[in-house]
Every structure is written in C-alpha cells, then in structure tokens.
Amino acid sequence: MAASEDPVAVANAKVSVMPHYVATATSVTACEEGRCTMRLPWDERFASAPGGALHSGAILTLLDNACGLAVRSSAAAARVESFATLDLRVDHLRPASPGRDLHATAECHFADTEVAFVRGFAWEEAAEDPVATCSASFKLDTPRVRLRP
Amino acid sequence: MTSRPLRSSPPAVDLQRFLDEVPYARHLGLRVEHDAAGARLVLPFRDDLVGNPHLPAIHGGVMGAFLELAALVGVAHTLGVTDTRLVDVEVDYLRSTRPVDCRARATIVRRGRRVANVRAVAWQDDEARPVTACRAHVILREEP
Numbered sequence: 001m002a003a004s005e006d007p008v009a010v011a012n013a014k015v016s017v018m019p020h021y022v023a024t025a026t027s028v029t030a031c032e033e034g035r036c037t038m039r040l041p042w043d044e045r046f047a048s049a050p051g052g053a054l055h056s057g058a059i060l061t062l063l064d065n066a067c068g069l070a071v072r073s074s075a076a077a078a079r080v081e082s083f084a085t086l087d088l089r090v091d092h093l094r095p096a097s098p099g100r101d102l103h104a105t106a107e108c109h110f111a112d113t114e115v116a117f118v119r120g121f122a123w124e125e126a127a128e129d130p131v132a133t134c135s136a137s138f139k140l141d142t143p144r145v146r147l148r149p
Numbered sequence: 150m151t152s153r154p155l156r157s158s159p160p161a162v163d164l165q166r167f168l169d170e171v172p173y174a175r176h177l178g179l180r181v182e183h184d185a186a187g188a189r190l191v192l193p194f195r196d197d198l199v200g201n202p203h204l205p206a207i208h209g210g211v212m213g214a215f216l217e218l219a220a221l222v223g224v225a226h227t228l229g230v231t232d233t234r235l236v237d238v239e240v241d242y243l244r245s246t247r248p249v250d251c252r253a254r255a256t257i258v259r260r261g262r263r264v265a266n267v268r269a270v271a272w273q274d275d276e277a278r279p280v281t282a283c284r285a286h287v288i289l290r291e292e293p
Contacts, residue, residue: 018200018208019196019198020198020199020200020211021200045173045176046172047172047173048171048172049170050172056235057173057213057214058173058214060213060238060240061211061214062210063210064209068209084242085242086242087241088209089237089240090240092237
C-alpha cells in the first residue's frame with residue numbers, strides 16, 4: 001500500500017457513492033482490515049422526540065453501515081465482488097444523549113469463503129460505554145473466477 | 150395472533166399523529182394506511198434512502214429502522230400503548246429491495262404483562278413476498 005493511500009480516505013471514497021450515506025453526512029473515521037469506525041453527526045431531524053436523543057432506528061442504520069464496511073474491508077471480502085446481509089440484531093442498551101454525535105465501531109471477527117460475522121457497538125463519548133450493540137451475518141458471493149481455462 | 154382475548158378494545162390511538170411526533174419518522178415520511186387486515190405503515194421511496202446505487206436498493210439500515218417503527222405502531226394500534234421501550238430488534242434480509250415504496254405490518258406474537266414480542270414484515274409489490282422482516286421485544290410502560 002502506498003504511503004499516500006490513507007485507508008480512511010479510501011473507505012470514505014468507497015462509501016460516498018451511497019446516497020443515504022451522503023444524505024446523513026456519515027463518515028468513516030477509522031478503517032483497518034476487517035474493522036472500522038464511523039461517525040454520524042448530530043442531526044435533530046433524526047431524533048426520537050422534539051428536543052430528544054437520536055432515534056433507535058438511526059442508531060441501527062449507523063451500525064448497519066459500520067458492519068457492512070467491516071466486511072468490505074476484510075481480507076475475505078477482498079476476494080468477492082459482493083456480499084449481502086443475512087441478518088442484523090441490535091440491542092438498544094440505553095438512550096443516546098441529545099445533541100451528541102454518534103460513533104459506531106464494527107469488527108468482522110470471522111469469515112470463510114461463504115459467510116462473514118460482525119460484532120459492533122454504537123457509542124458517544126467512550127467506546128466502553130455503548131448505547132447499543134449489534135451482531136450481523138453476511139453471505140459472501142461466490143467469486144466469479146474461472147478455476148479452469 | 151394475540152395470546153388471549155383482550156377484556157375490552159384498547160383505546161384507539163391516532164397512529165399518524167403518534168408518528169408525526171417523532172422527528173425521525175417525519176424525516177422518513179412515514180404514513181399510516183388502514184386496510185381490511187388492520188393498520189400498515191408506508192415508507193415512500195426517495196433517492197436519498199438508497200444504499201447500494203448499483204441495484205438500486207433501499208439502505209438496509211433504513212429498512213431496519215422502518216421495521217422498528219412498524220413494530221411500535223403495531224403496539225400502539227393493537228395494544229393501545231404508546232409509552233414503550235424498544236429493547237432489541239432482529240432484522241432478516243429476505244430479498245433485495247427495489248426503488249419503490251415499502252409497506253410494513255406488525256403482529257403481536259405475545260403480549261405479557263409488561264413485554265410484547267412483536268413481528269413486523271415489510272414488502273414492496275406483494276405482501277406474500279416480503280423483503281425484510283423483524284422480531285422485536287418492546288417493554289410496555291403503561292396499561293391501556
């Protein structure tokens with residue numbers, strides 16, 4: 001990898017083609033192989049009540065984004081053209097705080113040629129105090145590589 | 150399917166007003182429809198809801214959020230309870246979505262004294278071919 005290839009910049013460029021990503025001003029703040037962190041800046045349009053905190057659905061959406069990128073940045077996904085989410089489970093531990101940016105960190109902790117599993121969590125001030133946790137499973141597409149001429 | 154018959158009908162909740170008080174639901178443009186089977190929720194398609202632009206498909210997280218809200222609308226409609234806490238949600242991605250409106254309907258699988266197990270299913274062209282489904286646990290903070 002060339003020194004000028006910042007993995008965060010590369011990741012941001014990759015996900016910036018997703019309209020919903022751009023519309024919510026979501027950005028990648030950390031990215032390494034199979035693990036990433038994203039940030040959703042506070043937006044009162046995504047609150048659960050007037051003057052309230054971020055809606056659980058917006059938290060789920062950020063976690064879904066982070067899980068997808070964790071797979072995309074993993075070595076297993078590098079060999080496939082695409083992958084699809086099978087399921088996503090979110091545990092909403094506690095409400096978020098009004099006015100705070102939200103972060104989501106996700107790690108692809110296992111992958112083989114067919115599937116990938118991701119664990120993630122959403123947090124505000126400290127990763128040790130998450131507002132939500134998640135786990136997701138993905139199906140990796142069969143590589144479109146001819147094994148024989 | 151509910152676990153036992155209710156002693157009396159729950160008070161009717163103005164579902165659209167319930168949703169319109171939630172900024173995020175207003176942002177998604179959600180609206181309530183009623184049909185013979187009860188209440189259903191509509192997610193009008195918009196370009197900024199697209200995740201993968203190559204298909205194009207509605208963002209998977211937005212589908213999950215839509216189902217969360219459908220579950221809570223279901224609790225409001227069927228149980229008459231609007232003061233709730235969403236504990237967890239498990240979303241199954243069944244089919245690729247297309248750039249058209251989605252509808253969702255919730256079913257109360259089991260209502261206990263303080264917790265409801267709710268399933269919600271989303272579809273586009275055909276309710277019998279759902280695109281996304283979820284199961285959620287909801288704490289009920291009030292008696293209707």
